[in-house]
Amino acid sequence: MKEVAELAGVSRSAVSRTFTDGASVSARTREKVEKAAKALGYRPSLIARSLATNRTKLIGLVANNFQNPAFLDVFDLFTSELQKRGFRPLLVNLSGDTSPKKFVELLKQYSVDGVIVATSTLPTSFANAFQTAGIPVIHTFGKFQANANVHVVGIDNEFCGSMAAQTFAERGYKSVALLGGPETATSTQDRAAGFVKTSEQLGLRVVKTCFAENYTYQAGREAMHEVMDGEDVEAVFCGDDLICMGAMDAARAAGKAIPEDIGFLGFNDIAMAGWDAYALTTIRQPIRDIIMSSVELVVGMVENPARSPEIRLFPCSVIDRGSLRPITGN
Amino acid sequence: MKEVAELAGVSRSAVSRTFTDGASVSARTREKVEKAAKALGYRPSLIARSLATNRTKLIGLVANNFQNPAFLDVFDLFTSELQKRGFRPLLVNLSGDTSPKKFVELLKQYSVDGVIVATSTLPTSFANAFQTAGIPVIHTFGKFQANANVHVVGIDNEFCGSMAAQTFAERGYKSVALLGGPETATSTQDRAAGFVKTSEQLGLRVVKTCFAENYTYQAGREAMHEVMDGEDVEAVFCGDDLICMGAMDAARAAGKAIPEDIGFLGFNDIAMAGWDAYALTTIRQPIRDIIMSSVELVVGMVENPARSPEIRLFPCSVIDRGSLRPITGN
DNA sequence: AGGAAAATTGCAACCGGTTGCAAAAAAATT
DNA sequence: AATTTTTTTGCAACCGGTTGCAATTTTCCT
Structure with missing residues (x-):
């Protein structure tokens, strides 16, 4: 910086100011400084600037x-x-x-x-x-x-849960299940609450409520076994697309056709949800x-x-x- | 820092040294400084340190x-x-x-x-x-x-290309295709070179060589149409799993069964390659x-x-x- | 042209640390 | 106990910028 200042024949302040926007420098000075800077390949150090500006x-x-x-x-x-x-x-x-x-x-x-x-x-x-x-x-x-x-x-996770129930109701599903993400996540809890509440209001039976251990295909797959273990469900609302895809594959492996035997509703709309092999109907989070x-x-x-x-x-x-x-x- | 030094009754250098490992400080001084630092909630600023050390x-x-x-x-x-x-x-x-x-x-x-x-x-x-x-x-x-x-x-991308050809040969494929990633990528070029060279050596016919525009499902899907447009191929070596999955879905949509009618070999082994819907045989990059x-x-x-x-x-x-x-x- | 207002410039202090060097203290040696 | 060696410590300069303030220059008015 000092070198630039000398070469341009100005003070270090002037150099600083040319590189700080909003600072007061005349066109002539700026020009001189910029020329000198280019000649020397100078760029202000962001570290030093940070130290001085606290940003x-x-x-x-x-x-x-x-x-x-x-x-x-x-x-x-x-x-x-x-x-x-x-x-x-x-x-x-x-x-x-x-x-x-x-x-x-x-x-x-x-x-x-x-x-x-x-x-x-x-x-x-x-x-x-x-x-x-x-x-x-x-x-x-x-x-x-x-x-x-x-x-x-x-x-609004709770509202999204309601939306899922609404979606099921519109399609004539009667007995449904929830296969959420990790149970401790606030998003899971809120969605579950909204889903259960609205399901009741709309006359849907929430036959089963399970939670995957984490947001993975594998966890979804495993948790799906639990869902299928017991009374029949017509559709499952999953807390995440990844979980949902795992669940879908578990269902298929058990010989169920989608959506004929069992329906799935995902969450997030990740790229893979659009893939032919899943063609997942899902709630899109923007x-x-x-x-x-x-x-x-x-x-x-x-x-x-x-x-x-x-x-x-x-x-x-x-x-x-x-x-x-x-x-x-x- | 100054405050810590004062509270501990030492110089700023001493404070600096206690927080720099490898520096020379006596146990007594270090203790005093650490106590003072804790009392004041002091942590050295990495920004300032960077300025001084140039790291x-x-x-x-x-x-x-x-x-x-x-x-x-x-x-x-x-x-x-x-x-x-x-x-x-x-x-x-x-x-x-x-x-x-x-x-x-x-x-x-x-x-x-x-x-x-x-x-x-x-x-x-x-x-x-x-x-x-x-x-x-x-x-x-x-x-x-x-x-x-x-x-x-x-x-070694070229070797991986050879590996793909080898893999096809072992399974008795005769006429194969290459569906690479973006053509300008060096990895694509090298894999293509290895693949073509070894295919020739092993007596495989590389019927078609195409390239997807980018590493996406969609690009793979589109490029697959080009592969299918013409002479029949028995197996396709894809430059990326994502591309491969798109290609697989294009093939299925065209009524082909995998692997009976057409085989696919991917690249990378991403998580989705293990999903039931694709069960992709792929070259794993560590x-x-x-x-x-x-x-x-x-x-x-x-x-x-x-x-x-x-x-x-x-x-x-x-x-x-x-x-x-x-x-x-x- | 002369004076007031506005814009520009340089000085010098500061941001918060590190570090070479010499002095001081502690430890080791004779 | 005196001397030498080793370890610890503080001083002061430095890292590379920014910025309040006062001085200077430029611009604008009348």
Whole structure:
């Protein structure tokens, strides 16, 4: 930097200012500095800038579900959106270890400007910990609460559960089952609640309620055995497409035809749901919107940390493929 | 830091030294400092440290294939392995824009300690650009060359192509086709070369050679129409599982049974290859080994940048499921 | 042209650590 | 006990930028 300043015949401040937007520099000075900078191949060091400004342009993404294809979209969008805005993503892989303390410390040491906690399988206290530590945080896919003290971007899981019941009712199903994701996830609980409640209202019998151990094909497959073990069910609402596909294969392996003998309704609408071999009817969660909104929000918070906690919910919709029978005329 | 020093009754150097391992501090001083630090909730700022040491403990991961499930493993392992070693991952999403200049600048500004370029769809010059810029770089999934001047970790694509031909020959296939990934990818070219060469040697006829536009189900599906358009083929070697699954569904839609009417051999062994609906026989690329090795190598380079370029290749193996007919006695 | 207002510039302090060097203290040796 | 060797410690400079403030220059008015 000093060299650039000398070559351009100006002070270091001038150099700094040409590379800081919004700073006051005359056109002539800027030109001189830019020429000198180019000649010397100079770029300001973001590290040094961070130290001085106390801003790093780094946003942490905390996730614990690295094996679900749904997260491909998350990673893709998160990185490209941040990039577009001049920020950078710092990934934190939470698999296994979920004590907030350690990670709060970590992200604090790296002085990230903000954090997106993208998970529905962790207690809300996890995201809150960042808040308490003074780090702007968005809880994406999180549980929203009226007395929120943290930004939440996601969907109304309870309503989605209702939607599933509604979908079943429209197609004339009478006895149905729930095959949720991990039971401890708030999203699972909320969806289950909505599903059961609305099923009752619509006169559906929820014959069975099971939960897969995690969001995997294998877990879905195994849990499906439990569903099939007992009274017959006409349709199953799954907590995740991956789980659903495992369940479908378990059903097929048991000789059942889809949707003739048993129907399936998934959740998320991952790419594979559209594949011929599954043609899964599923509730689509607008992941793109959710991530874009989260990024926008976290960047907004960096600029104005005092912004009061906001809840942003996006609508889900049923994507009709072939794993449920068609809507009955009634 | 100053406060901690005062509270502990020592100099700032002493504080710095207690938090730098390998530094010379007496047990008494360390204790005093640690007590004071705890009382004040102090942690050294990594930013400031980076500025002083010129080391950031940040490793860049440059990728351009965020939609392939194979990359879930990459992200998972990359982040968790780095984490384990006290480094942090900085993701760079290359989708679309592939001019090296910009990204070299970017990573230089962030002063990453090293970069892993994980892609086979970019020219080797891309990875080299980092090298020239003085940034330690590993080209993962890259093309290896005898006169390498950059570290490469991956597989022997040409040999894998041969392996595919071998696999077809063992099962008595006579006329086969190649349905590769994007034609410009070095991995595609190498696999094609190996496949064609060994096919000839073994007396197989390569009836058709096509390339999918990108690594997606849809592209595979479309490209398969081209393969089926013309002389009959008994088996298809696909450049990627995703492409292969699309191709399989196109074949099924055309009324062909797998493996009775047509056989498929995939590449990568992604999770979905094991799903009942596809039961794909595929060549497994040991992604875990490749990533772990890349991480180890890049961290090694940070410690000793002069390390001379190394090529690390891992063996692939055929995972036999149900999309090819069984090995003939012969 | 002269003066006021606005824009630009440089100075110097600061962000929060690290580290070479020399002095001081502790340990080892004779 | 005196001397030498080793270990610990603090000083002060440095990493590479930013920024409040006052001085200077430019622009605008009358």
